[in-house]
Amino acid sequence: MSNRTISGRTRLCGVIGDPIEHTMSPAIHNAAFAKIGLDYWYVPFRVRKEELRQAIDGMRGLNIRGLNVTIPHKVAVIPFLDELDPLAEKIGAVNTIANDDGVLTGYNTDASGFLQALLERGIEPKGKEIAILGAGGASRAIAFILAERGAHLVILNRRLERVEKLAGRLSLIFSREVKVLELVEENLEGVLQSADILVNTTSVGMSPDINETPVPSKLLRPGLVVFDTVYNPMKTRLLRKAEAAGAKTVSGVDMFVWQGALAFERWTGIKAPLELMREVVIKQLKAHEK
Ligand code: ATR
Numbered sequence: 001m002s003n004r005t006i007s008g009r010t011r012l013c014g015v016i017g018d019p020i021e022h023t024m025s026p027a028i029h030n031a032a033f034a035k036i037g038l039d040y041w042y043v044p045f046r047v048r049k050e051e052l053r054q055a056i057d058g059m060r061g062l063n064i065r066g067l068n069v070t071i072p073h074k075v076a077v078i079p080f081l082d083e084l085d086p087l088a089e090k091i092g093a094v095n096t097i098a099n100d101d102g103v104l105t106g107y108n109t110d111a112s113g114f115l116q117a118l119l120e121r122g123i124e125p126k127g128k129e130i131a132i133l134g135a136g137g138a139s140r141a142i143a144f145i146l147a148e149r150g151a152h153l154v155i156l157n158r159r160l161e162r163v164e165k166l167a168g169r170l171s172l173i174f175s176r177e178v179k180v181l182e183l184v185e186e187n188l189e190g191v192l193q194s195a196d197i198l199v200n201t202t203s204v205g206m207s208p209d210i211n212e213t214p215v216p217s218k219l220l221r222p223g224l225v226v227f228d229t230v231y232n233p234m235k236t237r238l239l240r241k242a243e244a245a246g247a248k249t250v251s252g253v254d255m256f257v258w259q260g261a262l263a264f265e266r267w268t269g270i271k272a273p274l275e276l277m278r279e280v281v282i283k284q285l286k287a288h289e290k
Pocket of ligand 1: 133134135136137138139157158159160162183201202203204
């Protein structure tokens, strides 16, 4: 990567968020651009909430090819775009913008990245019973793509009123029942007896609270697929206990890599070097965990 040069033809991509210091997106995208020999660079931009409009105007003015959008701008950015992909519109959140000759289109590759992470393991969610823990932004993206794919959803959350709101939107858009429950052990016990897939979207177990888990280990069993969207640490306590119980596990690393790969493909029109991107993320996380 060190011998890459910037020319008059270099195209720019990046990520906007606040804070942005810890993003791994520049590492995966620049490694991918270098590997393929594309004349693109990817940079982080700290954008404050009050300056989001100017940032998007800047994307137009400077003809920036693509941006990823992270906390706290995923919802607020929508009014500043020209077009929305139908899935991003349903979800009501955008994590990727493509600039096609001044027309800005918003996508949600968090959702499609989650689905790809399952499909690449041969796990098809259609018709499956899926328990989602959490009702925040990540849960919303995942719940919408799973509902669209034809999965049966049960969403459990600490605060019931929040999850009721999410389920209400899902039921309205997809005309299918979405069950909601408070996230407590006895409800989990009932749900996990019949669920095919468990997805954790809560922050429970995230560094530095690595000894926490949202699910008591005794409820984990073979035949269950356990997907943890937390990727820091790479192997959360939930994933370790699931593996020990004989369950199949999928890490949040895969979702992160896929959301990046799908954005890369939209901007460049070229297939992303997925394995390289995964290696870069794993290397960074390992260095961080030391
Ligand atoms: P994200 O965008 O990553 O989904 P978020 O919108 O802040 O982040 O949502 C965090 C989720 O983790 C929420 O579902 C939150 O539950 P509440 O809606 O009840 O707040 C959940 N969460 C965070 N800490 C938790 C904890 N200690 N126990 C259970 N759930 C927790």
